[in-house]
Amino acid sequence: MDACLIDSSDLNDAEVTELEIMKxxxxxxxxxxxxxxxxIAEIFLEIDHFQQAQSCKLIxxxxxxxxxxxxxxxxxxxxxxxxVEHKILSLDAHEVAKFLYQGEGxxxxxxxxxxGQRDPLNLQVLQAFVECHQFANLNLVQALRQFLWSFRLxxxxxxxxxxxxAFANWYCQCNPGIFQSTDACYILSFSVxxxxxxxxxxxxxxxxxxxxxxxxxxxxxxGADLQEVLLKNLFESIKNEPFxxxxxxxxxxxxxxxxxxxxxxxxxxxxxxxxxxxxxxxLTDNCLYYFEYTTDKxxxxxxxxxxxxxxxxxxxxxxxxxxxxxxxxxxQKIKACKTDGDGRVVEGKHQSYKISAASQExxxxxxxxxxxxxxxxxxxxxxxxxxxxxTSKK
Numbered sequence: 220m221d222a223c224l225i226d227s228s229d230l231n232d233a234e235v236t237e238l239e240i241m242k243x244x245x246x247x248x249x250x251x252x253x254x255x256x257x258x259i260a261e262i263f264l265e266i267d268h269f270q271q272a273q274s275c276k277l278i279x280x281x282x283x284x285x286x287x288x289x290x291x292x293x294x295x296x297x298x299x300x301x302x303v304e305h306k307i308l309s310l311d312a313h314e315v316a317k318f319l320y321q322g323e324g325x326x327x328x329x330x331x332x333x334x335g336q337r338d339p340l341n342l343q344v345l346q347a348f349v350e351c352h353q354f355a356n357l358n359l360v361q362a363l364r365q366f367l368w369s370f371r372l373x374x375x376x377x378x379x380x381x382x383x384x385a386f387a388n389w390y391c392q393c394n395p396g397i398f399q400s401t402d403a404c405y406i407l408s409f410s411v412x413x414x415x416x417x418x419x420x421x422x423x424x425x426x427x428x429x430x431x432x433x434x435x436x437x438x439x440x441x442g443a444d445l446q447e448v449l450l451k452n453l454f455e456s457i458k459n460e461p462f463x464x465x466x467x468x469x470x471x472x473x474x475x476x477x478x479x480x481x482x483x484x485x486x487x488x489x490x491x492x493x494x495x496x497x498x499x500x501x502l503t504d505n506c507l508y509y510f511e512y513t514t515d516k517x518x519x520x521x522x523x524x525x526x527x528x529x530x531x532x533x534x535x536x537x538x539x540x541x542x543x544x545x546x547x548x549x550x551q552k553i554k555a556c557k558t559d560g561d562g563r564v565v566e567g568k569h570q571s572y573k574i575s576a577a578s579q580e581x582x583x584x585x586x587x588x589x590x591x592x593x594x595x596x597x598x599x600x601x602x603x604x605x606x607x608x609x610t611s612k613k
Contacts, residue, residue: 283307285324292326295333312340316347320369327465330370335378342381349385354393358449359404360411360456362390364463367412371465374505374525380601383408397449399441402609406439409602411453412462419461429454439609479503481588486537486575490568495537495575502585505592507543520557522572527553529589531582537575539582543589544571 230238283305291298299315302308308315319330334345352369354362366386372379387404391397398404410432417427433450481502486495487509498509498519505525508518522543532542545553555567576582 280305280307288324291333292329295329296336298329299333310340312343313347315340315344316351319344319348320351322369327369328371328373331373331378331382334370334382335373335375337377337381345381345385349389352389354390356394358452358456359390359407360453362386362393363408363411368463368465376601379598383601398445399443400609402605403440403445406602406605406609407436407445407453409598409605410436411457413598413602414454415457415462418458439606441609480592481585483581483585484577485509485585488537488573488575500574502588502592507589517558520555520567522553522555522567524589524593527593529586529593531586532573534573534575539576539579540573541576541582541586541589542571542573 284302284307287298287302287305287307289298290301299308302318303310308318319325319333322330333341334348335341348369349366352362352365354365357365363386372382383405384401387401387408390408391401391404398407414427414432417423417425429451432454433447436450437444439445479501481500483500484497485500487498488495498511499513499515501508501510501518505523507522507524509520509522510518524543526545526547527543528546529541529543532540534540543553545551551570553567553569553572555569557565557567574585576585
């Protein structure tokens with residue numbers, strides 16, 4: 220019964236006192252309910268503010284992450300620095316390695332560039348990155364397929380050496396007993412990569428048989444030969460399926476031309492039609508690109524410099540000339556591409572490229588820059604050096 224409905228005139232003094240106490244308790248109780256309701260409303264308001272703040276932080280984090288990835292693809296070191304400054308990453312090598320291994324939104328050429336650096340952090344990240352791969356119970360070709368797909372192998376011999384050294388060490392740790400030393404794993408890995416090129420590059424006419432592959436790997440296992448069945452399995456695996464090597468996956472050519480080794484106007488002699496045309500040349504990433512105008516986004520032609528040579532030459536019609544040529548394959552067309560009149564990409568027609576500079580000084584600077592950029596397949600030198608090391612241990 221509600222205490223307010225009771226007629227106090229019918230109550231004695233004790234009952235009136237009891238009624239007053241009940242009314243006070245009721246009032247206190249209602250005040251407590253009001254306070255609780257107010258506190259609940261404040262808590263819900265705080266939760267709403269917290270959720271809004273968290274949402275804003277997540278939006279900002281996603282924005283910083285996106286910017287960081289773009290910066291990484293343009294300049295890997297600055298990209299990592301940006302992500303650390305904005306607390307997306309820490310400078311923990313394993314955390315950075317996991318970020319690179321997951322690779323979402325990252326250019327694989329940029330990943331390879333970062334992993335190849337010699338700074339102490341980069342070396343630690345390389346080791347942690349290699350250890351992200353699970354090589355246990357995989358044969359060497361299977362492990363190499365996984366490893367070489369996770370980034371684009373750079374062209375510099377020293378970088379390749381560090382990366383393949385880390386790969387060989389980790390593979391041997393994951394698969395103890397297969398090789399007597401990591402040197403054997405290192406040498407065989409390069410042999411497999413070179414075999415892949417020899418078997419599947421259309422420019423290589425002399426395809427090596429298994430016997431040649433076996434012969435070139437004699438004595439690499441601490442002076443002993445590897446089991447023939449092991450080599451046979453690796454040979455057949457590569458023969459049946461070439462490596463899937465990631466291309467330079469930058470979708471924006473701005474990345475390619477962002478920081479060229481050299482650029483400027485030069486005259487280029489045509490391949491079939493021997494006329495000189497003025498072109499804007501950009502030298503970067505071991506390639507020589509040429510454009511009709513400096514504002515063009517797509518090049519008219521691309522000349523990969525790998526295995527080419529450069530030298531000054533005389534020409535009766537143009538001064539200050541230099542020539543790009545293949546000293547090992549005289550008479551063959553240089554592996555290059557160009558855009559024809561219909562906008563289609565076609566194979567180049569040049570057995571050599573003759574180019575004229577504005578002055579002798581400009582010519583010499585171009586020759587020097589091109590010589591610096593030219594790369595030859597470093598695998599052979601690396602394997603030869605490691606085989607010499609193994610032989611000296613006997």
